Amino acid sequence: AQSVSQHNHHVILSEAASLELGCNYSYGGTVNLFWYVQYPGQHLQLLLKYFSGDPLVKGIKGFEAEFIKSKFSFNLRKPSVQWSDTAEYFCAVHGYNKLIFGAGTRLAVHP
Amino acid sequence: ETGVTQTPRHLVMGMTNKKSLKCEQHLGHNAMYWYKQSAKKPLELMFVYSLEERVENNSVPSRFSPECPNSSHLFLHLHTLQPEDSALYLCASSQDQGKAETQYFGPGTRLLVL
Numbered sequence: 001a002q003s004v005s006q007h008n009h010h011v012i013l014s015e016a017a018s019l020e021l022g023c024n025y026s027y028g029g030t031v032n033l034f035w036y037v038q039y040p041g042q043h044l045q046l047l048l049k050y051f052s053g054d055p056l057v058k059g060i061k062g063f064e065a066e067f068i069k070s071k072f073s074f075n076l077r078k079p080s081v082q083w084s085d086t087a088e089y090f091c092a093v094h095g096y097n098k099l100i101f102g103a104g105t106r107l108a109v110h111p
Numbered sequence: 112e113t114g115v116t117q118t119p120r121h122l123v124m125g126m127t128n129k130k131s132l133k134c135e136q137h138l139g140h141n142a143m144y145w146y147k148q149s150a151k152k153p154l155e156l157m158f159v160y161s162l163e164e165r166v167e168n169n170s171v172p173s174r175f176s177p178e179c180p181n182s183s184h185l186f187l188h189l190h191t192l193q194p195e196d197s198a199l200y201l202c203a204s205s206q207d208q209g210k211a212e213t214q215y216f217g218p219g220t221r222l223l224v225l
Contacts, residue, residue, distance in 0.1 A: 004153065009151065032211030034213075036216075042218070043115070043216045043217060043218045043219070044201065044203075044216040045215075045216065046213050046214075049211075049213065051211060090154070094211035097166075097167070097208065097209045098156055098159070098167065099156070099214060100153070100156075101153045101154040102153055103151060103152055103153045104153070
């Protein structure tokens with residue numbers, strides 16, 4: 001069965017620090033990968049997605065993610081975080097007609 | 112605002128109560144979903160409806176009963192719940208089910224079962 005593993009449950013950074021959130025998936029078929037974000041008090045929303053083509057995907061607010069097939073990974077990156085990036089980040093894989101989510105990583109950015 | 116609304120936003124109920132959660136999407140989508148979000152656990156897919164027909168039921172206890180009267184509305188009827196059912200219940204919609212399309216989520220209903 002497919003699954004998604006997010007390595008860090010909590011990450012604390014200072015503003016301007018670089019961010020990388022790990023995501024590994026387990027799925028044998030063609031993968032479609034997503035990162036969703038949930039800002040405090042707001043709904044879950046799409047950050048970026050990978051379907052095919054260029055494995056480096058750019059999303060909103062300066063985020064990007066790289067699909068590395070050999071490592072079954074889809075890590076999320078941002079070169080310089082802001083206080084407003086404080087949120088919970090969820091990696092997800094679409095397989096067998098459903099979206100499977102990881103447990104999420106809670107990011108806190110301090111000014 | 113994603114075009115998916117949920118009511119109520121907060122709900123406290125006893126184990127013998129019956130209540131319903133409502134979801135409405137204004138996006139013209141054909142697929143709707145119920146998820147359960149518990150602390151420190153992945154979002155759990157509960158039910159999927161496509162064109163008002165249930166296409167997925169992820170071994171959810173019968174005390175949760177979904178209803179989809181039309182493509183814009185989705186309900187989750189609750190009865191004789193347990194304290195471990197306390198969680199955030201999220202509704203989502205997408206253009207179609209079965210394709211890797213973006214899902215649009217509502218704000219959720221935070222449920223507390225006493």
